[in-house]
Amino acid sequence: MSTEPIGLARDLAPKGVMRAQIGHTDIAIWRSTNGVVSAWENRCPHRGMRLSHGFVRGESLACAYHGWHYDCSGKCHYIPAHPELEPPSTIRPSIYSVVEQAGILWVNTIADADPVTLPKDLLSIRSITLACDLPTAIDSFSSAAQTEVSLFNGSVSVFSQQPSILSLSSPDGADGIFILFQQPYPHRVVAHVLANNLYQANDLIALSRWCESVRRAAEQNTQSSNAPASSL
Amino acid sequence: MSGYEHALKYWYPIAMANELAEGQTKHTQLLGNDIVLCGNNRGSADVRTAGKPLLVQSDYGHVWTTLSDDPHPLFSIPEASEHGRRFVPCGVVRVSCSPLRAVENFLDIAHFPFVHTGILGSEPHTEVYKYDVNIDETADEVFATNIKFFQPQASKSAEGGIETEYIYRVPAPMAAVLYKTCPPKPEYLDVIALFVQPLDEETCDVWPWMALYDDTSSMADLIQFQQLIFVQDRSILENQMPRRLPIDPGHEIPTKADLTSIAYRRWLKKRGAYYGAFEGI
């Protein structure tokens, strides 16, 4: 399993908590008030509550159920039911490696996160989820980009295989758009879309709407290929 | 004996009394079996599974059935026959969780400040003081006593925050009864019960029922207070992983605030009540 792009850094503000899935691993990702990002097993060791439902207080993530507080290292340091108790250091969720780079949150559940190097100063457009498999998602974006002339110049290249990243050239021929793909679980793909800073505000809205039309096409293809023979 | 076979021996609520008009039918599930109810002229219902008639009884505001021909008797709640109490069936709420998780959550007080904020608890009053838990060997029930907790609004009838006393009782694997300070009548205890209908091991219908001393609140107010509390719990219950309750120690880490839950899990294990329990590694 490679290092996976699980979200846009923009979408995890200070005091924010989100959830990601890689393979069968359910992950809570949160950002402290001072901006430190952590990625943990999405399960409070106390009663199994998903930590992605928790709340951030200062430099701690607290579980929504009983308010157990965990610091950025994952150590439980405060149990509200026993305010005087120093919690045993063994109370901690599994911790995963997370790195923030080029506006992307990268997570690796088995080794140190090792992000793909992307150009600096990319603008975050959006993360969009498609109900289809990974090859269909990549093909759909790739083929749609070859015919969309106002935003791109028709040139599409594979920037990275593992994880899958497409690079789409802007009309001036520069690396215009990067689309990073992540499959949280089968038949679900998240596409993280970033643009170079030469695109204007109106283009960004057009890009967002273009992503939606790609999704419609990808899901339509998936539906028709999954339809029973009798309905064809 | 499997967890399923053990669970067959108990009574479960499947409707409120007088819920069905005569001749009206309703479909539900019990322990993974499809059940059909048909209202009769006694405010109860005739109940069948796969065409076979089942035993039925009416008690505590509900219609109860069992899949066994020789079930354990339905537990007793003596307060149900006390004159002067108001009996409040609160309807049903469906939850995607193990029936055992629903019961265990009901036995927990440490979550009050975070899940029932401003009502059953509030920061900084989060400490759970020492209390006692016993297994009553004669009745074979779990009892937790001497529980005290500060509550901003302990019940519909409470005016302002009070230190509330709780007693918990687990009379069957999928039922729990709470006795708590009755604000208008401090010499009495209000009774709030949670009756759980296991649809299967990971889905349940929960039927709260109350026997209160409260002459002023409207019935709708009383019901909605309880629904408010229970639906606050629902979003917790649907996000506990695994969905089934881990009974063996090692999967989850309790503290001494969780004595009731520890005793409940041990008691389930001792009697082989594994329906809805997590038995994975």
Place this chain on the structure above:
Amino acid sequence: MSITLYNYVLSGNCYKVRLLAKLLDITYESVAIDFHPGQEHKSAPLLKLNPAGTLPILVADENIFTETQAMLVWLAQNHDTSGTWWPVNNSDQIANVVQWLGFSSRLSATIGELRLNSMLNKAIDVDAAKQGSQQSLRELESHLCEQRLKGLQWLTGNNPTVADIACFPYTALSPDAGIEHDEYPSIRSWLHELRSLDNFLTMPGIHELHELKSIDGKTP
């Protein structure tokens, strides 16, 4: 001025009225209606008030309102001294507010119904409601994403309006119906903004943002 809300605690539509009243510091009388299990909203006295048999009902002075959007508009028009929640002086914004008020009824008809099915076992076409819920959330997500790309945090501009209040509850409550917010980052951000408003009010399924509270002593 007298205001009476016929209220059910678990109703997302009733909550819209409670929430706006709290945000604008409006006092009103609340009458609990036993929607479940009592079906009191279908009882003779309630049908006399609202022949449609729905909740909420808002009796405000001489008016009997049975549509939630009208209640929100009336409350804002009469009680919002800032003039921003129902922005009558901004012709573009107010038309967009009406657009998203209209959209809010689609959230009720899809997520709201799916939630009643998941929670209270109401018989509905589950597949249609799931599909409709996803479609509504995707449209909302895309719009909020575009707003962010324009530097705007709210549905119709730089300030919350009755449209945000109308769209908030069933969006926030979609996990009650089994639809998580994981796939909707712009919705998550908007929900967080709304829950961070001063005098925000919770309802079952929408927990308090405990992070905003500072507690004494032991808090790190």
